[in-house]
Amino acid sequence: MFELDTRSRKPIYEQLVEKLKQLIINNVLKEDEKLPSVRELAQQLTINPNTIQKAYRELESLGYIYSLKGKGSFVHPIEKSDNVEELNKVREELKRLFAEAIYLGMTEKEIESLLHEVKGGQKND
Amino acid sequence: MFELDTRSRKPIYEQLVEKLKQLIINNVLKEDEKLPSVRELAQQLTINPNTIQKAYRELESLGYIYSLKGKGSFVHPIEKSDNVEELNKVREELKRLFAEAIYLGMTEKEIESLLHEVKGGQKND
Amino acid sequence: MFELDTRSRKPIYEQLVEKLKQLIINNVLKEDEKLPSVRELAQQLTINPNTIQKAYRELESLGYIYSLKGKGSFVHPIEKSDNVEELNKVREELKRLFAEAIYLGMTEKEIESLLHEVKGGQKND
Amino acid sequence: MFELDTRSRKPIYEQLVEKLKQLIINNVLKEDEKLPSVRELAQQLTINPNTIQKAYRELESLGYIYSLKGKGSFVHPIEKSDNVEELNKVREELKRLFAEAIYLGMTEKEIESLLHEVKGGQKND
DNA sequence: GTGGTCTAGACCACA
DNA sequence: GTGGTCTAGACCACT
Missing domain, CATH: 1.10.10.10 (Winged helix-like DNA-binding domain superfamily/Winged helix DNA-binding domain)
Incomplete structure (x- = not known):
């Protein structure tokens, strides 16, 4: 497991x-x-x-x-739960990662398509 | 500094x-x-x-x-540098974070606006 | 119920x-x-x-x-009942909580308005 | 200690x-x-x-x-620290305690004077 | 010397 | 049977 x-x-x-x-x-x-x-x-x-x-x-x-x-x-x-603290942590980390991804050459489109990919895969039942 | x-x-x-x-x-x-x-x-x-x-x-x-x-x-x-390894790491981390952000209640729009915000602030020479 | x-x-x-x-x-x-x-x-x-x-x-x-x-x-x-014991407990706890609330940044006004809010809602027959 | x-x-x-x-x-x-x-x-x-x-x-x-x-x-x-979660906990507990204190016979004035007493004693240097 | 992790093993409270 | 607490004792990483 x-x-x-x-x-x-x-x-x-x-x-x-x-x-x-x-x-x-x-x-x-x-x-x-x-x-x-x-x-x-x-x-x-x-x-x-x-x-x-x-x-x-x-x-x-x-x-x-x-x-x-x-x-x-x-x-x-x-x-x-409505977890405010966790959300803030995630927001900060996202900002950091976005900057890094862009620096490494990823385009906004690529990043967004990654997001949609994840969003689609998330099981929400 | x-x-x-x-x-x-x-x-x-x-x-x-x-x-x-x-x-x-x-x-x-x-x-x-x-x-x-x-x-x-x-x-x-x-x-x-x-x-x-x-x-x-x-x-x-x-x-x-x-x-x-x-x-x-x-x-x-x-x-x-063309750092493929780093890029892959970043991609994986992005996927992980996207899933977490969505789970915690962030919408795609919010995440994307965060991305644009970062993109805008990035100094590109 | x-x-x-x-x-x-x-x-x-x-x-x-x-x-x-x-x-x-x-x-x-x-x-x-x-x-x-x-x-x-x-x-x-x-x-x-x-x-x-x-x-x-x-x-x-x-x-x-x-x-x-x-x-x-x-x-x-x-x-x-005239419960002196309970009253003393409550007084002590109030003092403890007041100190904590102030430490965490609440103002006296905020605390008092919370009190009035509760007082207002209380059904007094 | x-x-x-x-x-x-x-x-x-x-x-x-x-x-x-x-x-x-x-x-x-x-x-x-x-x-x-x-x-x-x-x-x-x-x-x-x-x-x-x-x-x-x-x-x-x-x-x-x-x-x-x-x-x-x-x-x-x-x-x-700016601790939001702790603050919310304290607020809820204050509301609970206020109701109890009033029930046990404390007046608003008494409670407020208790607050001022604590506020005064708090060392803020 | 400090905080931090991990193990082994005991005991308690709750259901 | 479950999570939770506590002890005793070992080892690691960082100053």
């Missing part, structure tokens, strides 16, 4: 956060769907449960999931 | 790389222009020369500058 | 306590009015009766309701 | 977060002042360093402190 690079300088839990974010964003994990339990995922990835916890915690504070004692962790429906 | 945030959790050398990249991208540092020497910049920013060195090395491997032994570091003319 | 957020990390019984407190505070549940029976409410909210029980016990110890064996639970008339 | 209740249902790290928040809000710990190191505080409180870490992490993500590898943790200057 995941490919984690235990040798990377990037902490495992951050890699996990990224991967899970992608799954949520791309609607592979749907609203209110249950994520694998901490222990389950830990065993599956042969990683310490605490590390999974840390990732889940981070995802919760970022507004991507919610966790219930005794029940599990679930994908947070977007409408309710 | 620079504003380095010694408070940021980001390593200083990474901040330097980013700042210098920005200067090159925005054409403040022009093609083949000489960058400040390591020692000079180190003194100016009251930072360890090793840190500057590390940043320059990083920029070189990214294709933004080239170094000549005993002469210094210079801005890499973009036509000559 | 209630909207309980089963997704919230807050225990359900605590949510119940809060909601019932609100109803009492806003005079929706009047002095000496009978609260729904534990079983009744449990069925209505499809929640374990023990959870309701726990909430009622909490409300009783906070001085908001009183229970009569075999008869049910009732709203405690406020004049009779 | 701190009084921690290891028996409380409230996690130690949360108690720590609260205490440190208070110290920062009340300007006992000033802008950019260094907090005790993780290990130092751990030893002082006879608590595991990981628990302190967790508290510091939380404080960082709340915008109250910033941490630098190899240097330490420091109080985040307020102007830069």
Whole structure:
């Protein structure tokens, strides 16, 4: 399910956060769907449960999931999160990337077509 | 010349790389222009020369500058670099960010207007 | 009657306590009015009766309701309760919150207008 | 320096977060002042360093402190944080508390005088 | 010496 | 069974 690079300088839990974010964003994990339990995922990835916890915690504070004692962790429906801070981060990063892309020779058209491509592929059901 | 945030959790050398990249991208540092020497910049920013060195090395491997032994570091003319690797990285990152932005509620229009804004501000010689 | 957020990390019984407190505070549940029976409410909210029980016990110890064996639970008339303990708690919490609000940049005016807003909305019979 | 209740249902790290928040809000710990190191505080409180870490992490993500590898943790200057999420939380809690205070018999005047008292005592140097 | 990550293993609260 | 907390102890990266 995941490919984690235990040798990377990037902490495992951050890699996990990224991967899970992608799954949520791309609607592979749907609203209110249950994520694998901490222990389950830990065993599956042969990683310490605490590390999974840390990732889940981070995802919760970022507004991507919610966790219930005794029940599990679930994908947070977007409408309710309305995450201003995350949005600002994304805006800044977009500006930085646009400048870089243009510098490297990409045209506005190319960038826009990339956007449409992504937009089309996004599963919105 | 620079504003380095010694408070940021980001390593200083990474901040330097980013700042210098920005200067090159925005054409403040022009093609083949000489960058400040390591020692000079180190003194100016009251930072360890090793840190500057590390940043320059990083920029070189990214294709933004080239170094000549005993002469210094210079801005890499973009036509000559034609950095396919970097371009692919940027494309992938753009796709990732677009998906995230859309997920967080940004519309295509918003994203495009952000692009035009950046494009407009870019200094193209 | 209630909207309980089963997704919230807050225990359900605590949510119940809060909601019932609100109803009492806003005079929706009047002095000496009978609260729904534990079983009744449990069925209505499809929640374990023990959870309701726990909430009622909490409300009783906070001085908001009183229970009569075999008869049910009732709203405690406020004049009779004269809950000094609760008042002191609230005063302390207000002081803490005021300091925090000011620290985060709220002005006295903002805070006061928030107070008037709440005061206006309060149903005082 | 701190009084921690290891028996409380409230996690130690949360108690720590609260205490440190208070110290920062009340300007006992000033802008950019260094907090005790993780290990130092751990030893002082006879608590595991990981628990302190967790508290510091939380404080960082709340915008109250910033941490630098190899240097330490420091109080985040307020102007830069501009913490929207925290502010919204505080506003909601204020509304809740105001309603409760009024119900328990406090007058607007009392509440306002409490506010002025706090405002006056806040150290703004 | 500092913060940060990770593991192993125990225990608690909630359902 | 679930998430959550805590400890003990090891190791890493950055100053």
